Amino acid sequence: MEKEIEEHGFSFNRRRFLSSLSLGIGSAALGSLLMPDLLNGDKDNMEDALMAGIPHYAPKAKRVIYLFQNGAPSQQELFDYKPKLHDLRGQEIPPSVLGTQRLTGMTANQSSFPLVDSFVGFKQYGQSGTWISDLLPYTAKIVDELCIVKSMYTEAINHDPALTFLQTGSQQGNRPSMGSWLSYGLGNENKNLPNFTVLLSRGVGNGQGVYSKLWSNGFLDSVHQGVQFSSGEDPVLYLRDPDGLNRTERRDMLDQLAQLNDISYQEFGDPEIAAKIKQYEMAYRMQSAVPEVMDLSKESDDIIKLYGPDCLVPGTYAANCLLARKLSENGVRFVQLYHQGWDQHGNLPFEITKQAMDVDQASAALVTDLKQRGLLDETLVIWGGEFGRTSYTQGTLTADNYGRDHHPRCFTVWMAGGGIKPGMVYGETDELGYNIARNPVHVHDFQATVLHQLGLDHEKLTFKHLGRRYRLTDISGHVVKDILS
Helix, strand or coil, X not given: CHHHHHHHHHCCCHHHHHHHXXXXXXXXXXXXXXXXXXXXXXXXXXXXXXXXXXXXXXXXXXXXXXXXXXXXXXXXXXXXXXXXHHHCCCCECCHHHHCCCCCCCCCCCCCCCEECCCCCCEEEECCCCEEEECCCHHHHHCHHHEEEEEEEECCCCCHHHHHHHHHHXXXXXXXXXXXXXXXXXXXXXXXXXXXXXXXXXXXXXXXXXXXXXHHCCCCCCHHHCCEEECCCCCCCCCCCCCCCCCHHHHHHHHHHHHHHHHHHHHHHCCHHHHHHHHHHHHXXXXXXXXXXHHCCCCCCHHHHHHHCHHHHCCCCHHHHHHHHHHHHHCCCCEEEEEEECCCCCCCHHHHHHHHHHHHHHHHHHHHHHHHHCCCHHHEEEEEECCCEEEEEECCCCCCCCCCEEEECCCEEEEEECCCECCCEEECEECCCCCCEEECCEEHHHHHHHHHHHCCCCCCCCCXXXXXXXXXXXXXXXXXXXXXXC
């Protein structure tokens, strides 16, 4: 009963809220001061603007750190242990298993599809006895903190549409990314830092492209766009004052610019003018906030040891994981990491070994670091790529070398913290690791679950654009309640 009362307290009736707030001109004026988007001239989205920053129900998590492994890690070498593949190595995949799946142009013309087992061993770890690859010794140590989902699937078969689909809910692009939706739905926690930040790193393997459309605001206000942080001297481009301009002069310039923009806004009512004013103000505040959060010199020796020496090398995955923790603990709502190099069509044993070494220690360190700071319960950490890899080899199979093609039918991600059940494996693939045998999780189900943990109903978090109400999960998706604590 107590839980129902708590959830009822967070279940605002939007129509009743609007009615209460709009009792008179004074209430409307007060609403416009408290919620700047209230009177932005867009009547269709006025209700959504009123409720921005108010969750639909009690959230389990406040923030997300998404460790995206761009290029699609092979689940057979990392998490999905399939000893049957060892027995059938070199044999053709049965037609009953292959089915009518659409293949990429890289393997569609192969004359045979020989099965290949993993070159690396697996062991069981934790109280759950979860199988983890020998390539991930640090991840193995935190397995009881993880919920490993082995039954993810998608429709997209090539990198760009699959990556775009997972990040924006559409394969076509020009849609708001997940981080933008969260910024729009929940608002800022720290007014001095962007709500949504992006960090990039690169491994040794074949790197698929990462484009700004993946952190685009789409049709949402531009204040919700992701801000990319670089590893150079200027973490955010064009943030510094121009030569010859001091802080006082900068402040005066922004005040006068805001007055001019406000005149334009009053005349044209374009909400993007108001968004520009907000962006200028954010940039001004970021000039002092960003250098402080990017400074790793105050981190203890124990933290440096935890993440590994690479965390002191700007632009590495380890450095970005440490920055993700700092950004998150400073209130950044959504921190998106992209680590390129997982597209292993050939030379997989060598390349995936290097990639795993890049990410294993730092990924586990991030979870450990958040937990010891008391932040893991309110931070949802996600690790995974855009799809999986085939159980058959691409090209010629040799004794010590092989590759794997794209595979949308099943892949693995793990989640930690943020109200997700720890120490569990959800979903299962068949004995060849090719099709889902139990508890499938579609991309839209995954997205709905992430939003749910932050207190947002994926069916209610909408924005009207070109006559239609859009949402991250399009017209499908359900919350995977079995993995929620």
